[in-house]
Amino acid sequence: MSSTTEYTPKTSTGRIANFVDSRVGGSAMVKEFGRKIFPDHWSFMFGEVALYTFVLLLLSGTFLTFFFDPSMTHVTYNGSYVPLKGIGMSVAMQSTMDISFDVRGGLFMRQVHHWSALLFVASVSVHMLRVFFTGAFRRPRELNWVVGGVLLILALAAGFTGYSLPDDLLSGNGLRIIDGVIKAIPIVGTYISMFFFGGEFPGIHVIPRLYSLHIMIVPAMIILMIVIHLFMVVTHKHTQYPGPGRTNTNVVGFPVGPVYAAKAGGFFFIIFGIVAFISGFFQINAIWNYGPYDPSPVSAGTQPDWYIGFVDGALRLMPGYLGNLPLEWVIPFPWGDNTLVLSVLLPALVPAGILFAVMFAWPWIERWVTKDNREHHVLDRPRNAPFRTGVGMAGVVWYCTMWAAASSDLIATHFLVSLNDVTYWLRTLFIVGPFIAFFVTRRICLSLQRKDREIVLHGREAGIIQMSPEGGFSEKHEEIDVYKRYLLTNFEDRMYIPAQPDAAGHISRKEKRRAKFSKLFFEDRVAPVTPKELEEAHGHHEVEGAQHSDSIEK
């Protein structure tokens, strides 16, 4: 546009393109964005999966709003599904039944919506695990990590508000549990519950309220967060796995135009296809089995969707008594007795609180312990950050224990074990599991690092057995190529940093605490192979063969 001579295109397509471009300046955008480089790795695709399932959610959700009516007015069902004919239910349930049995393609769209919801949260979770275990949250991406965490919470909120909308027995039981948790909050709990449900549970207001949240507030916030998230991805540029030629100042990969635009666009349709296939062939949330909500019945196998499972599991694991100590306390106040139900309050809020608090704070915790405030654009291989991988696995095991506890009844029936024993084992695992996971994972990481050292110094096992003239057998070790060696030798060498005195020569208590963490994380470490060691090892080889020199620092 800055050119002095006006460009005149020859073809009509060109003229239209030029007309648009000279008015909105699209080419500058394409030029900037189209040359954005993205590195190629399958584990980088989960964020995209989350985005595409969210698009599917918007599309199928819009279809569902055409037919769904969130009213809780009582009606008698008179639709096509015989086993519920003549049964009283809310309009919300009735319209969901109609979507399922009387609207053409309605059941398919419902199933697309629900399956994509499950996949959406699953892919967000896997994406976050990838970011955590590869250290992609480090400077400058800490804020984007927080935005991602907020997106996860919003995804849970979107899922739960949607799960409750059909007003069937299953989701009603789920709401009842939420009601119980709200009421367990000391003093204000009952007021919040009354406010939320517009009176005593279940009332006639909660479904329309959840509907407003589900179709307006929560998706709008998700979209806003996605925009911020992607904007920051563009600003920061994408991280890349370590490898030859990949440094902190470049990105090795393919440009958006034309390669990634095609790949990502194609991937959207692949995801669309997978979800459509699953929705076409696999039933999800058969509300007609559960029937309309009625506060009296509770079905066996009542569970929330998978992403709320860990909270349900924590509730199931919590004992009502510790020895002879009851966990339900009645506290006298001037205005009367208030009940503090710790057996509901603690499991419902504490584990989720700890998980999210540590998750949000982790970039700062790690920066504080390692004193590493540099920018990182090259990822860690999980084995090269044994402490972080250990902490991550501890969290995963803790989460999965609670998650498994939500299906304790099905574990009992399907593996023919006692439900009580399942609960006792999971309670034990809830307490010791994270510690075992941390130490085992860290040991495995250190062993893998030692193996890497070994491969670099002595070559890989070739699988060829040689017989020496004396009759001894030995396996031939082949030297690995320089590209592989680069990957195995070039990694961040984090080590224990003892407590440092400040400017006044004083070692603060906080600094001592930091040093303790640093010691716990980095006391055992495997240093990367230095060029000198490499040279020695290779000289060594030619003379004596594979003799192990223990150069591992302890």
Next chain:
Amino acid sequence: MKALSKKRRHPLAAVALLLFGLLVTGSLYAAAGSINEAKAATTTASAADIEEGQKLFVANCATCHGLNAEGSDAGPTLIGVGAASVDFQVGTGRMPMQMQGPQAQIKPVQFDDEQISQLSAYVASLGAGPSIPDEEWLDTSKGDAAHGGTVFRVNCAMCHNAAASGGALTRGKFAPTLHGVSEKHIYEAMVTGPQNMPVFNDSNITPEEKRDVITFLKTIEANGTAGGAALGGLGPVAEGLFVWTAGLGIIIGFAVWLTARPS
């Protein structure tokens, strides 16, 4: 009324009142109790059947239940359990029990129909108990599936699951799935309360309602699963497991393929 009020201070008034009260509650209780009264076998079994049944009983059941069905440490008495109980336990293969455990497991049926009816006749002859239901109460064409569904959700779903897929109880006990269970056995289970199941007698759930429940179960069984494979009818756990294994598995497969292609 004046005569009555004059007599209220009579020395025997309190006694009379007490007697009257006892009479009313007693007769009300008797009337209510007769609804729950175990009905004697309506089908009259021949003496020969009973005798054959006794032989089978002594050979196959007496070890645990005692030679005269009086019960032992290993098994309860069968006097008064009725023909329905035997027909259910033996007819579904739960009895003779394979081994002691939290609950008798289903296994291939050990006796033929004639032997089962002989065994039932023998046990029914020992004392009155629920009888094998009439065909009338098993006829699903006369039942109301929608009402049966309501009864089922209120009374049965907490153990057997809303989709009748079964569920867990404490200490290794469980409520089995009801898919594939015959009408007769469902009815018998309700009236006899096998294993850990409570008894649903005719005043809890009337025979008509029992028929409605059976109709509901047979209807959802015959309807199949709308919307595709039901993944066991187990609800969100099965769905979550499916998404995390098959769903994400396929997606990872495609992601690997997409990023491994030379561009």
